[in-house]
Amino acid sequence: MANLDILTREGCDPTQHIWSRRNFVGLAAWGTVLGSLTVGTVAFGRFMYPRVLYEPNTQVKLGKPSEYIVNQVNEKWIKDYRLWLVRVSDGFFALYAKCTHLGCTPRWLQAENKFKCPCHGSGFKGIDPSLGSPNITGINFEGPAPRPLERCKIGLAEDGQIVVDFGITFRMELPDPQKSWAAPNAFLKYGA
Ligand code: FES
Structure with missing residues (x-):
């Protein structure tokens, strides 16, 4: 509340500076999508990498x-x-x-x-x-x-x-x- 007062006093529109709940939900959704994509890409790369066993020469x-x-x-x-x-x-x-x-x-x-x-x-x-x-x-x-x-x-x-x-x-x-x-x-x- 104190922050809103300061912004109003300064002549600023608080709605332009404070994140609404919708903003947070949207950001969280994007974060989830990006996180899933990253995990999927890493898993795919690991799958494509040949699993070669380098045995010591005996x-x-x-x-x-x-x-x-x-x-x-x-x-x-x-x-x-x-x-x-x-x-x-x-x-x-x-x-x-x-x-x-x-x-x-x-x-x-x-x-x-x-x-x-x-x-x-x-x-x-x-x-x-x-x-x-x-x-x-x-x-x-x-x-x-x-x-x-x-x-x-x-x-x-x-x-x-x-x-x-x-x-x-x-x-x-x-x-x-x-x-x-x-x-x-x-x-x-x-x-x-
Ligand atoms: S290890 Fe037990 S006798 Fe050699």
């Missing part, structure tokens, strides 16, 4: 076979890729360094020829030099681990380097020969 090259010693667990890649590259008399396999109990990273104890998990004491066998590809490496023999360590997919790239995919693993105990250690890609035949 394929890595690990050098030439000649760089590795026969009957040795190589620890060079454990920090970067969480795997051991093992060379036996007739080839290679890559052992995934994840304990099959609760997922800790075991340690390779060369002097004891075994992998030992620091979390709950599971042990996995090392290398038997008298065996080739059907080796005991990674088989659980003590502690709570319920099954052997997994092997990663392995092969040879065109440039002659060993290539490992640590995103694809094989489990010894599986009956399916395509998914077990017997799968062609679970072992790289070399040098026998």
Whole structure:
């Protein structure tokens, strides 16, 4: 009311300066329409945008076979890729360094020829030099681990380097020969 008095005193027409209820209702309606249009446009744009999943690359090259010693667990890649590259008399396999109990990273104890998990004491066998590809490496023999360590997919790239995919693993105990250690890609035949 005070504002109306001031405007009248100043010689102004209050109806030209104060918003009526109709003005507010109209503005609210326009606001709703514009808001809906904006939401609709954003939703449409999101729908049109391709939903591409950018998976991390799990394929890595690990050098030439000649760089590795026969009957040795190589620890060079454990920090970067969480795997051991093992060379036996007739080839290679890559052992995934994840304990099959609760997922800790075991340690390779060369002097004891075994992998030992620091979390709950599971042990996995090392290398038997008298065996080739059907080796005991990674088989659980003590502690709570319920099954052997997994092997990663392995092969040879065109440039002659060993290539490992640590995103694809094989489990010894599986009956399916395509998914077990017997799968062609679970072992790289070399040098026998
Ligand atoms: S996580 Fe390895 S023994 Fe438990």
